[in-house]
Amino acid sequence: MELEIYQVDAFAEEVFSGNPAAVIPLYEWLSDELMQHIAEENNLSETAFFVRKGEYFELRWFTPETEVDLCGHATLASAHVIYEFLDYTDQAVVFETKSGRLFVDRDNGRYSMDFPAWGVREIQVTERVSDALGVRPDLLFMGKRDMMAVFEDEQTVRDLKPDFAKVVQLDGVCMICTAPGLDYDFVSRTFVPEEGILEDPVTGSAHCTLVPYWAARLGKDSLIAYQASRRGGVLECANLGDRVKIAGQAVTYMKGTITL
Template sequence: MKLDIFQVDAFAERVFHGNPAAVVPLYEWLSDDLMQNIARENNLSETAFFVRKGEYFELRWFTPEFEIDLCGHATMASAHVLCAHMGYEDPAVVFVTKSGRLFVDRDEDGMYSMDIPAWPVKEIQVTERVTKALGARPEALYANRRDMMALYASEQDVRGLKPDAQLVSQLDGVCLICTAPGEDHDFVSRVFSPGASIFEDPVTGSAHCGLVPFWAERLGRDSLYAHQASERGGDIRCENAGDRIKIAGRAVTYMTGSITL
């Protein structure tokens, strides 16, 4: 059996930037074990699989270690594969996922815009475990349904963090998000998720489910321009819309190929 596979850099203007995701279009679902093994072999932060079901697509995401319930950059990458490589011409792609229906629009200029859930955060106590794991005490600590978020005073504080991977992996949540006001952007962030085998995620769409409503309230406006300050880096245009958010960026294809099983 051969399967098509694409590797796409999402939230990127050119290759070697943004966040790489593998995308595997399917005619029917493979076993969970086989999809997990493919994701482990790819060894990227996420591998996306989708199956067409009439007018929409069922979409699932796997890290090298486990399936997750939401991944922004691999959703954008999947829409890019459909539009750029599979002749999909409708103005919007509808994905059905474990986080509900997700909508991705592509404009004439090649910008992808995703409509995904908002996950508001609640403040929790700053602990010594978090401080030691990050190597610098945050001003405040927050949590939502899946992740923790540490707030720092400046962009340079976030860029200068040198977390301890072992200590971070012992914390609760899927991701530990670190954020601060930006110098050239409304806010910046870095995202660590060692439990998923990728210590620092380059650009994390799902992290903005909490970041966007937080910064929209803090800054008093709903349109925001964000930057994830990883080594690869990536810019994200954000819109707060109550219980939903929109995040937008570009995507470029790095590689196409086939999997032989």
């Protein structure tokens, strides 16, 4: 059996930046075990698989270790493959996922994703969190899925050197660290050691939590965010109440064939 595979740098204007994702179009679903093996072999933060079902696409995401319920950059990468390589011409791509129906549209090479907004509740800053991050956050929140530590300045976030053996013991899937930005509305970094990803380069799903928080704190609904990982990526965001818009560009790095 042969499968087409694409590697796409999402939230990037050129290769070697943004967040790389593998995208594999399917005619029918493979077994969960086989898809997990492929994701492990790819060894990228996410491998996306999709199957077309009439007017929409069923979409699933796998890290090297597990299937996840929501992934932003691999959704953007999947839409890029559909538009660029599958002769798709509709205004928007509709994905059916474990997080419900997601929409991605394209305008002049820029992809805009419509995702759910996730609120947060403030929790006490504990020594476990401070020890794991190496710095005590000013504020700490728990969201629907992720923990979010807020710092007062961008440089603190950029300089973080977490102890991943301790981060993996914290609650939540992602450990999001964020602060007001100097050149952007806010900056962030996201650590996901629980799923085999020490630091995710650009995390679309984390902005389901980040955008509502910063929109309320800054009093504005249109936001430009920067994820300050080594590769880095810019995200154009909008707060829509119970939804968020997350937009960016994507470039194809590789097209190939998997032989099984």
